[in-house]
Amino acid sequence: MLLTRKATGQAAPQQRLSRTIPIAKTIDRRTFLKRSGVTVGAGAVASQLPFNMIGEAEAKNEETGKFEVRRTVCTHCSVGCAVDAVVQNGVWVRQEPVFDSPLSLGAHCAKGASVREHGITHDSHRLKYPMKLEGGKWKRMSWDQAYDEISKKMLEIRKQSGPDSLFLVGSSKHNNEQAELLCKWVRLWGSNNTDHQARICHSTTVAGLGQTWGYGAMTGSYNDEQNSKSLMFLGSNAAEAHPVSMLHTLHARENGCKVIVVDPRFTRTAAKADMYVRHRSGSDVAFLFGVLHHIFKNGWEDKKYLHDRVYGMDEVKKEVMAKWTPANVAEATGVPEEQVFAVAKTLAENRPGFIIWAMGQTQHTNANGIVRASNILMLALGNVGRSGGGCNVYRGHDNVQGATDVGPNPDTLPGYYPVAVPGSWTHWAKVWNVDIEWLKKQYASEAMMAKPGMTVSRWIDGVLEKNEAIDQDSNLRMMIFWGHAPNSQSRGSEMLEAMKKLDLMVVIDPYPSASAAMFAKVRKDGAYLLPAATQFETEGSVTASNRSIQWRERVIEPLFESRTDHMIMYQLAQKLGFADQFIGKKDGKQLLRLVKGKGGMDEPSMEDTLRNEINGGCWTIGYTGQSPERIQAHMRNMHVFDVKTTRARGGKDAKTGYDLTGDYYGLPWPCYGNAKIKHPGTPILYDTHKHPMDGGHAFRALFGVEKDGVNLLAEDGVANKGSDITTGYPQFDHVLLKKLGWWDELSDEEKAAAEGKTWANDLSGGIQRVAMKHGCTPFGNAKARAVVWNWPDAIPQHREPLFSPNPALVEKYPTHDDVKVLWRLPTLFKSLQQQAVKEEVHKKFPLILTSGRLVEYEGGGEETRSNPWLAELQQDGFCEINPKTAADRGIRNGEYVWVSTPGKNPVDGSNVRLKVKAKVTEGVGPDTIFIPFHFSGWWQGEDMLPYYPEGAAPIVRGEAVNTATTYGYDRITLMQETKTTLCQVAKA
Amino acid sequence: MARMKFLCDAERCIECNGCVTACKNEHEVPWGVNRRRVVTINDGVVGAEKSISVACMHCSDAPCMAVCPVDCFYRTDDGVVLHDKDLCIGCGYCFYACPFGAPQFPQAGAFGLRGKMDKCTFCAGGPEKDQSAAEFQKYGRNRLSEGKLPACAEMCSTKALLGGDGDVIADIYRERVLRRGRGSEVWGWGTAYGPGRPGAQPPQQQQQQPSGTRS
């Protein structure tokens, strides 16, 4: 009928459709793989259902059962998209978008739109009950039995080898309260050997930004991009990693903002860019300084801004002009001069602008330099500290920002109080209501207490390294993976060796994770799996990348036999002997109430943790004003918040009467002072245009008052709006307050607490309150540093990756010297690089191997690959390979290939190789291979299904790229170099 | 009078697959049945890559409806094309006829065991009592009768996929075109009136652009 009813133009559209489709290549990543794996799906395969059925109804009873709507936040990335979960009879039946959310406007990506799967019990791949590896098989056990055996073993090992023989890997997927409690938990155990995903994610960012201007977090927000004129994505594939952030980016672009993407791959983000630049993986410093070279050459830098607010730019300028000439830049990066100049011109002519990055900048051996080069570029353009400009750091996991701020870090206590400073311990012992002397005795010694622990990226070296070479008494003998996957750390082939040597491994996770499979592959016993609940089965707060804090309501009870993480912490603490200290029970006072959790069992109250511990102790980063009441009111009244500024236009919470006027959504930290003074939060860091009580900020006076005769504080005239001091000033403490004559503005109570204290450890918050009252920022008003004199590379340097494809460049830009002890471990740099050059590794492995993300999966991937709706979209591990590279090796699209790297299998010294499908695409250059890192469950061609507990293996399994990635760590933070190594590809 | 339509703005679609899983979630669609899919053309080709989300387009003159031997299709007053699974014989003729590949079959096999056809319902359920368990089991949720719009369009990460009344979609899209200064490059001016090349401009705006950059 369609064909017969033909008006003149009618047939033509039909023709065009069939004409364009053969021309355009319709093979895209998802369809080409999907055709092969229709029957892979386990469980709810349609062929098992009767003809007219399409799915099982969850709550079959349609008449009875009241509906309740619980507001929560998606747990898959740091954008923080709100979700309205509809629950009926305790079953999660529906999921609705939250259009009112100022951050996400109701949008979701594939993962967020499918979070309801976490509440589905039929055919679930979750870890359902505690298990133990016995005789090579995973056997079910009871919680009590598990606790008994685990604690007995832990105490036994502790007696033999001390508390530092434990490494506790915490989680960036814990909410703030759980993360903070875990940080406390491991300290009560007596060790600093703890870490979480931030190490392998943005540790270099936090260090680099913190050392430049005081705080190591996103300076603006995703929303603030709507106020930008230019956005440069250097090391970020936001379309796949932070899809909903693209809503803001694309809206900005449609309103005239210029989008530039610099990436070795032509990604989905690059497809939406105005300008795409392909550079070599790892050459970011050269690129950034190449851009800076043109900016300085044409005098496009913001001279007044540099004079007023930046230290050391002249030194940087000298080096950039001399060293990073267009020829050098083109040689190092592969980018021709015209493109670098075009980028520089665009950025200079379109201010304010953001530079945006994620792992592309952070996962390199010189990432500390790359990140700082980005800072320097933004400082030169005068973009930092204003709406629409700065450094937008896209954090990864949903609460990696929060976990970094208050959670289990090896070198800091909650709020970045360094373990090396005794004052941090007295501060936190006070907040936690724990006896400091008792705490000191828990540690092996006071020296160990002050020494930052090992990092998660190197835990295998903690196990395998020679005992004389490590900076602690014993090697690591026991591992707890508490919400962290193993396949996100590099050198997976060596990880298997480490697992062979461990005395004990405990995995506490909603899914068994690849840890279980890897361990069972090489061991017959020695491991325990404890089912933890997901974030939908508990309440708590979560910090998004823009530093906003949102509150999650509990959607459902923990499923199967899982228990919330904080219940497990408390119960284990009971077995290990520090339960009282864990809840702050001392001298008749108890810091945290115990509330009834699943099955009537006790667990610490999340609200009390937020209020008494986080709000009570994190004065440095301003986590003190976000009381549970304030952020819960925000969650109930999202519609009053403006999207461009995230500020509430007005409004009063119907439930509590709280007045929302002036608050920024989620009270982005720093939200100084206690909740009473109603600080609105700081949406844009370092922004002096506003009064501090209005969200204004400044560069921190963290580095001293002067350096080599040059003033490090802000110049005259540079201060927050309404500030009583109109020039730079140092950090506030009781001395300064007295000198200024403001001491008597404190109440008597505040004076008692503030005497002898600084703005960072005055538990009354009085110093902060009075300073801000006068328009001053409590942490001082200083200059940002372009030169970080306390680091090996004071000015960022380009250094070739350890496994570089070009020995001539290695000669020109060698890496660092080896370090005898870095985070308690000897760390190799130059020796490895030289060895690789000598052995001509680049000839045997001529292609650059880089790894990255896919939108369907997240992190180690076991959780998302167990969700059938997501798993169906990406059924095979694959690599992206350029058509020329493929043709040279006789590889066709969709065929299996072996990707081998210089990484070695310790057992027989062979090179590690991965079996993946080849996706031939022009998206990668002829010199690069890309493999997504979310897969696990295959080991160099072998399916590890038999090693998983029954019914708890993910639906989709594939090679973990990190099995094959090689040695390489950042000089400052031991971030792993997973973005740049070498490989060779051959047909399978 | 509302006329329900979908429009996927290819300038915004980033192939996040949010629409795909939103649909799976809302209707508990089993593995192997894909009511909605995202297609990316020219993957990896600088300047030419485009993504677009495709499901049933609920055609005014639906070919599936025209060819069905048992006439199990009908169109609602809002223009939504639905069908009765109890009548469907699984012949697959609608699958041949549909230019978008919307009809899905839950069975897979070499010898024609197809099962009942399943497809996007615009979240309008099917010929069973609205919001009943029977309707959910056969056709999925009926969001329209709850006063909501298709889950895929409501959850799209970049508001690329628009779903609802055609007039409102047109208004929304028009405003976007105005702000951008140009339409969607996939089906824009060049495809409709020009040589059929994606990205072709009207003659007076022709300009040479260096590869890898776009104005």
Add this chain to the structure above:
Amino acid sequence: MRRGLLLLSALALAIGLNACGERDQVVVYKQGKYQGKPDGLPWDSESPAAELRGGKWTKGDRNSWEDQIKQRQLAQHEHKRIYQ
């Protein structure tokens, strides 16, 4: 004999006309017309629970349902939330 023949013919007739009394076993298709079950109108359905409802309209009133749906549809237009 004749009686037997009469009986036989009567039997044959009875068998032969047997089918006339039955109903048609084949569905008669009226080409081009929907043959399936009737479907309810969205604005006419039983009011869903408040937590599931996307908005408010009067049952049976098509215009109020359409107004409500179009209002909700504007949530797909981020300008509405940004510039409201």
